[in-house]
Amino acid sequence: MTPTPALCKMLFIMRTGKIIDIECRCGFLLFRYFKAGKGRLIKCMIGRLSEDNVGLSGAPTFSRPLCPNCKKELGIIMMIHGEPALKLNQGTIKSIRI
Ligand SMILES: [Zn+2]
Numbered sequence: 001m002t003p004t005p006a007l008c009k010m011l012f013i014m015r016t017g018k019i020i021d022i023e024c025r026c027g028f029l030l031f032r033y034f035k036a037g038k039g040r041l042i043k044c045m046i047g048r049l050s051e052d053n054v055g056l057s058g059a060p061t062f063s064r065p066l067c068p069n070c071k072k073e074l075g076i077i078m079m080i081h082g083e084p085a086l087k088l089n090q091g092t093i094k095s096i097r098i
Pocket of ligand 1: 026028070072
């Protein structure tokens with residue numbers, strides 16, 4: 001069996017990335033995200049969430065999900081490379097240490 005490019009990409013991400021907890025500034029655990037590489041988190045591919053306490057999967061494009069606890073805007077859902085992603089509102093998300 002020949003691995004598909006998508007599978008190769010996935011394996012690469014799994015080797016280099018890690019699961020990080022994304023929290024709102026109010027302390028609510030919004031979701032867990034599989035982040036590839038280092039650096040500041042700007043957007044989250046919805047397909048890479050490992051725990052979704054907000055209900056992001058299935059959210060329509062350009063909707064603005066809210067923190068279920070404090071009702072602040074978390075960002076906006078966009079299509080990036082044909083995949084839904086959440087562009088984070090940096091003011092609402094607690095800064096992430098990697
Ligand atoms: Zn909150």
